[in-house]
Amino acid sequence: MDTMKAVVFKGKDHIAVEEVAKPTPKAGEAVLRITTTTICGTDVHIVRGEYPVRPGLIIGHEPVGVIEELGAGLENLYHVGQRVIAGAITPCGQCFYCLNGVHSQCQGALGGWRFGNTINGAWAEYLLVPDARANLAPIPDGLQDEEVVLCPDIFSTGLSGAESGNIRVGDSVAVFAQGPIGLCATLGAKLRGASLIIGVDSSDQRLATARRFGANVVFNPNNVDVVAEIKRMTDGRGADVTIEALGRQETFENALRATRPGGTLSSLGVYSGKLVAPYEAIYAGLADQKIVTTLCPGGKERMRRLMAMVSTGRVDLRPLVTHAFALDDIQEAFELFGHQRDGVLKVALYPDASRPNAINVAATRGATEPERMPL
Numbered sequence: 513m514d515t516m517k518a519v520v521f522k523g524k525d526h527i528a529v530e531e532v533a534k535p536t537p538k539a540g541e542a543v544l545r546i547t548t549t550t551i552c553g554t555d556v557h558i559v560r561g562e563y564p565v566r567p568g569l570i571i572g573h574e575p576v577g578v579i580e581e582l583g584a585g586l587e588n589l590y591h592v593g594q595r596v597i598a599g600a601i602t603p604c605g606q607c608f609y610c611l612n613g614v615h616s617q618c619q620g621a622l623g624g625w626r627f628g629n630t631i632n633g634a635w636a637e638y639l640l641v642p643d644a645r646a647n648l649a650p651i652p653d654g655l656q657d658e659e660v661v662l663c664p665d666i667f668s669t670g671l672s673g674a675e676s677g678n679i680r681v682g683d684s685v686a687v688f689a690q691g692p693i694g695l696c697a698t699l700g701a702k703l704r705g706a707s708l709i710i711g712v713d714s715s716d717q718r719l720a721t722a723r724r725f726g727a728n729v730v731f732n733p734n735n736v737d738v739v740a741e742i743k744r745m746t747d748g749r750g751a752d753v754t755i756e757a758l759g760r761q762e763t764f765e766n767a768l769r770a771t772r773p774g775g776t777l778s779s780l781g782v783y784s785g786k787l788v789a790p791y792e793a794i795y796a797g798l799a800d801q802k803i804v805t806t807l808c809p810g811g812k813e814r815m816r817r818l819m820a821m822v823s824t825g826r827v828d829l830r831p832l833v834t835h836a837f838a839l840d841d842i843q844e845a846f847e848l849f850g851h852q853r854d855g856v857l858k859v860a861l862y863p864d865a866s867r868p869n870a871i872n873v874a875a876t877r878g879a880t881e882p883e884r885m886p887l
């Protein structure tokens with residue numbers, strides 16, 4: 513039996529690098545050799561036991577790789593050796609939900625999210641991709657792994673917050689929390705044509721990055737009454753669209769209070785427990801406000817569009833990749849990311865730390881100058 517190196521979830525607060533069976537593709541499936549992957553906040557929830565997955569599962573849902581092996585039926589569509597990504601969400605394209613246009617809910621609530629949730633994920637040397645025909649997206653020539661590694665989840669999710677909020681040209685938008693997803697939501701608000709983009713975060717360092725990603729005003733809730741300031745800047749109304757990118761009661765409530773009557777709260781956060789909408793914040797439920805939720809859009813056409821934005825220079829996601837580690841050093845990487853140390857936004861993980869791109873990480877870190885955002 514062929515084996516591979518992978519990071520296995522063993523139980524609460526316990527992951528381990530182990531030798532496990534290398535996957536073999538059945539008809540319609542593909543196996544990728546992972547060249548770069550990354551850690552998501554959701555992975556932290558999983559490892560801390562806050563989102564249940566089965567022990568023994570390989571986690572991680574953000575794959576960049578090379579096609580290693582193709583199952584039957586894919587020969588005329590892809591070739592071995594081709595560089596591809598797959599979305600964190602891998603819809604089948606055939607079921608009730610997919611054919612109703614809600615691909616992320618493929619086959620049932622959150623069902624499109626398979627990698628590192630219901631099937632083995634990307635923190636490994638090899639990854640089995642289901643429904644490959646719907647999910648393998650070739651990487652445009654000339655793009656490095658680090659330029660596209662945020663497309664499977666972070667860029668797709670953040671941008672979807674702006675899309676689901678239906679931001680119009682000239683809108684005022686407030687984005688609550690400026691972690692990697694909030695920063696991509698801020699970028700999305702700019703791409704959608706918002707005139708006023710307000711970034712909110714308790715880290716001044718992240719607020720500085722928010723300015724580079726499109727925020728023209730930033731507020732730190734430790735220093736100001738954010739809701740009052742947003743209302744002051746919008747003639748007392750509140751923002752046309754607010755985006756919640758943290759998943760806490762407090763930020764949800766503040767986003768709701770900062771949403772004008774008739775406006776939209778676009779929620780990206782992953783919540784736990786009960787979410788409460790206070791009477792006055794929701795205007796007794798009578799103010800024509802919309803609350804929309806979105807799970808990261810996936811599928812190869814979504815990935816093609818996101819990589820097209822990178823390829824043409826409209827978007828540069830590299831400033832978000834602040835650190836890099838060999839997959840063997842997952843404990844160290846997880847510790848840094850999980851505790852949000854050292855200004856970390858996203859870490860690149862390399863199953864093969866000896867390959868050329870991995871060596872370029874120092875250069876990647878240096879590629880974070882503001883002029884690299886040609887928006």
Ligand SMILES: [Zn+2]
Binds near residue numbers: 555
């Ligand atoms: Zn994620």
Ligand SMILES: [Zn+2]
Binds near residue numbers: 615
């Ligand atoms: Zn489906």
